[in-house]
Amino acid sequence: MQAGGLPDTNQVSTDPLRNEVPVTALGEASVETPTRAQALLRKIEPYLYLLPALLLVGGLLLYSVAHTLAISFTDWDLITPPRFVGLQNYIDAVRDPTFTRSFTNTLVWTGGSLLLPVGGGLLLAVVLERIPGQRVLKTLIYLPAILSTTVVAAIWSYVYTNNGVLNETLRWAGLDALARPWLVFAPTNTLAMIVASSWRALGPSMVLFLVGLQTIPPELIEAAKIDGAGERILFWRIKLPLLRPITAVVVIMSVIGSFMTFDLVWVMTQGGPGRSSETLAVTMYRQAFIMWRMGYAGAVAVILSAIVIVFSISYLRATLKRSAL
Amino acid sequence: MIERLSTGKHSLDRYLVLALLILFALVWVTPLAIVILSSMKTPIEQSQSGILALPENAAMIFDNITSASELSGIGNGILSSLIYAFVGSVTAVIAASSAAYSIAMLKIRFPFFWFLIIYSGTIFPFQMYLMPLFGLYQTVGLYDTRIGMLLFYSAIAVPFCIFVFRNYFIGLQGEVIEAASLDGASSFQTYLRIVLPMAKAPALFLFVTQFSWIWNDFLFGQVLAKSDYVRPVMTSLAMLSGTYGKGTIPQQMAGALTASIPTLILFFALQKHFMQGIIMNTAGE
Numbered sequence: 001m002q003a004g005g006l007p008d009t010n011q012v013s014t015d016p017l018r019n020e021v022p023v024t025a026l027g028e029a030s031v032e033t034p035t036r037a038q039a040l041l042r043k044i045e046p047y048l049y050l051l052p053a054l055l056l057v058g059g060l061l062l063y064s065v066a067h068t069l070a071i072s073f074t075d076w077d078l079i080t081p082p083r084f085v086g087l088q089n090y091i092d093a094v095r096d097p098t099f100t101r102s103f104t105n106t107l108v109w110t111g112g113s114l115l116l117p118v119g120g121g122l123l124l125a126v127v128l129e130r131i132p133g134q135r136v137l138k139t140l141i142y143l144p145a146i147l148s149t150t151v152v153a154a155i156w157s158y159v160y161t162n163n164g165v166l167n168e169t170l171r172w173a174g175l176d177a178l179a180r181p182w183l184v185f186a187p188t189n190t191l192a193m194i195v196a197s198s199w200r201a202l203g204p205s206m207v208l209f210l211v212g213l214q215t216i217p218p219e220l221i222e223a224a225k226i227d228g229a230g231e232r233i234l235f236w237r238i239k240l241p242l243l244r245p246i247t248a249v250v251v252i253m254s255v256i257g258s259f260m261t262f263d264l265v266w267v268m269t270q271g272g273p274g275r276s277s278e279t280l281a282v283t284m285y286r287q288a289f290i291m292w293r294m295g296y297a298g299a300v301a302v303i304l305s306a307i308v309i310v311f312s313i314s315y316l317r318a319t320l321k322r323s324a325l
Numbered sequence: 326m327i328e329r330l331s332t333g334k335h336s337l338d339r340y341l342v343l344a345l346l347i348l349f350a351l352v353w354v355t356p357l358a359i360v361i362l363s364s365m366k367t368p369i370e371q372s373q374s375g376i377l378a379l380p381e382n383a384a385m386i387f388d389n390i391t392s393a394s395e396l397s398g399i400g401n402g403i404l405s406s407l408i409y410a411f412v413g414s415v416t417a418v419i420a421a422s423s424a425a426y427s428i429a430m431l432k433i434r435f436p437f438f439w440f441l442i443i444y445s446g447t448i449f450p451f452q453m454y455l456m457p458l459f460g461l462y463q464t465v466g467l468y469d470t471r472i473g474m475l476l477f478y479s480a481i482a483v484p485f486c487i488f489v490f491r492n493y494f495i496g497l498q499g500e501v502i503e504a505a506s507l508d509g510a511s512s513f514q515t516y517l518r519i520v521l522p523m524a525k526a527p528a529l530f531l532f533v534t535q536f537s538w539i540w541n542d543f544l545f546g547q548v549l550a551k552s553d554y555v556r557p558v559m560t561s562l563a564m565l566s567g568t569y570g571k572g573t574i575p576q577q578m579a580g581a582l583t584a585s586i587p588t589l590i591l592f593f594a595l596q597k598h599f600m601q602g603i604i605m606n607t608a609g610e
Contacts, residue, residue, distance in 0.1 A: 045431075045512060046427050046431035046432055046433045046512065047427065047433060048427075049423040049424055049426055049427035049431065049516070050423075050424045050427050050428070050433070050439055050443075052419075052420040052423065052424070053420040053421055053423070053424035053443050053483050053487060054424070054439075054442070054443065056417075056420060056476070056479055056480035056483050057442070057443050057446045057480055057483050057484060058442070059480075060454075060458065060461075060476065060477060060480040060481075061446045061449070061454060061480055061481065061484075062442075062445070062446065063457065063461075064453060064454040064455075064456075064457035064458055064461075065449050065453045065454070067456070067457035067460075068452075068453045068454075068455075068456055068457055071456060071457070078460070127342060127346065128346065130339075131339075131342065131343055131346060132343075133343075137346055137347070137350050139596075140350040140351075140353060140354050141349075141350055141353055143353075143354055143357065144353070144354075144356075144357070146537075146585070146588050146589060146592045147581075147585050147588070148540070148541030148543070148559050148584070148585070148588070149541065149543065150541070150543045150559040150560075150562050150563050150566075150584075151559075151562065151581045151584055151585050153563070153566065153567055154562060154563075154565070154566035154567065154570075154577050154578070154580070154581040155356050155359075155360055155578075155581060156356075157566055157567045157568060157570070157577075158359075158363070158574055158577065158578065159356065161568075163372065165356070165359055165376055168375075168376055169376070183568060199353070199356070259450070260450050260451065260452075262451075262452075262544055263543045263544060263559075266543075266544075266547075266563070267543070267563045267566060267567040267570075268567050268568060269567070269568055270567075270568070270569055272568075280452075281450065281451075281452055284452045284455075285452070285455070285544075288455060288456050288459075289455075289459075289548065294456055297456060298456065300452070301450065301452040301453050301455075301456075302453075304450050304452055305449055305450050305452070305453055308448075308449070308450045309448055309449070312447075312448045313448075316448070
């Protein structure tokens with residue numbers, strides 16, 4: 001949109017980055033001997049294009065990463081100056097039962113997300129692949145993925161509240177015994193939120209698996225069928241192994257997403273009651289912005305990063321390799 | 326099992342599977358229907374009528390939106406987020422495309438190093454950014470300002486954009502150099518007149534995905550803003566909803582619905598790009 005509009009406004013603006021236009025034009029006019037300044041400019045000009053991106057990313061993001069790392073070795077409440085404490089925050093975190101519970105919850109999130117959206121998405125893709133009307137069904141199932149996590153949290157808070165959608169439906173079906181306060185007790189609250197999150201995550205993983213299935217040569221399937229392979233054998237012996245590259249990507253993405261779970265939990269329970277449904281990202285936020293223990297929060301953020309980066313790097317290797325051309 | 330290929334039992338199986346899938350899909354979208362229905366009811370009506378009962382007066386939705394907005398500033402949030410999402414993603418697309426142009430097509434030293442530096446912005450969990458940004462924004466007076474939000478949203482969108490543009494430009498290299506040498510253009514003219522027009526497709530795709538990302542952000546709005554005037558839409562919505570929200574159910578649902586309209590429009594207008602988006606996000610191609 002914007003990119004299409006740009007070339008039409010083809011004139012020199014006040015943007016400092018565009019200054020080289022008149023300069024090079026000048027350089028061309030006085031052909032033979034470009035001055036030293038012009039030669040220098042010519043050399044650095046290619047780097048000027050990098051500048052806005054570098055300033056934004058370096059100045060805001062990478063600076064923050066380094067600073068958080070530094071904060072994690074200090075005791076700091078944002079008011080008094082930070083005091084260096086070495087690894088104390090990390091030791092505190094590992095010994096803190098709240099941190100352990102938060103870590104366990106995060107692992108439950110990871111497992112649950114592999115089971116429901118990833119496993120479920122694969123199953124749906126395999127079933128949907130040969131169904132007429134695939135398009136409509138696919139769109140319907142994908143629909144929740146367009147909503148933001150906050151909207152999903154708002155909707156599912158209503159589903160799970162005492163007189164909410166789920167309990168009312170259970171009572172209507174005569175299953176009163178099953179009705180309960182879904183977000184109050186652990187581990188039900190975490191499991192309930194994983195279901196809510198899966199509502200949003202299922203569609204994208206299904207679509208990815210469908211794309212993967214399309215890349216399997218039909219002759220291969222036909223040949224296997226002629227050899228007498230049933231649906232089950234077809235799935236385990238042919239489709240699943242051939243889906244491996246896309247499966248790897250979906251699994252890694254799901255794990256990274258699980259470890260970063262924040263919005264949904266914060267909006268639905270704020271990690272409560274009694275910090276029973278916290279994930280690592282929620283623990284970090286609470287320590288930093290509710291309890292003002294910046295050092296401890298920094299340690300949690302660094303631990304979280306270490307885990308995420310391991311997975312991110314394997315993800316980057318998978319994607320960069322494929323796009324390296 | 327083996328012999329079933331074209332028998333009657335096989336097609337019966339197929340219909341059964343289809344019926345189950347349709348049922349599943351309908352249950353799957355029921356929460357969306359409930360959002361729409363509940364947003365059109367009064368609080369009393371909502372608590373007394375059945376969940377799927379039709380509202381008595383659909384226009385009630387406007388009352389709910391108005392009162393939700395008074396409660397949480399979500400009306401302001403929508404305006405702010407429109408600005409953030411539009412200006413932020415356009416800024417990121419421009420910054421990233423020019424950087425990718427330099428990396429892929431101009432003579433610079435260590436192009437891959439520069440690429441990795443900028444792209445490394447995608448690797449860290451957002452929790453690594455929160456405290457320093459909060460501190461920095463407080464110090465330099467960007468906390469709770471629209472310009473501060475815009476700067477951050479532009480920055481966070483750049484790394485993924487540069488990934489896509491770099492891939493795309495590497496593919497274009499030969500063509501562009503040829504076209505540029507034909508009319509002896511300067512590097513800036515080449516960028517403006519040749520590279521950018523060729524990059525319309527990735528630019529549009531990135532605009533859409535980054536727009537949605539910024540629109541959907543909750544966390545950074547929560548950390549970097551506090552006033553109704555600056556707070557983005559999702560952070561306002563969160564004030565209404567959830568266990569600790571202060572809105573009634575119809576207000577919450579009306580808020581959720583309104584906050585979803587722009588991304589829903591984008592989705593249906595550009596469905597292809599969205600699907601392509603998740604594929605690109607994961608497969609890198």
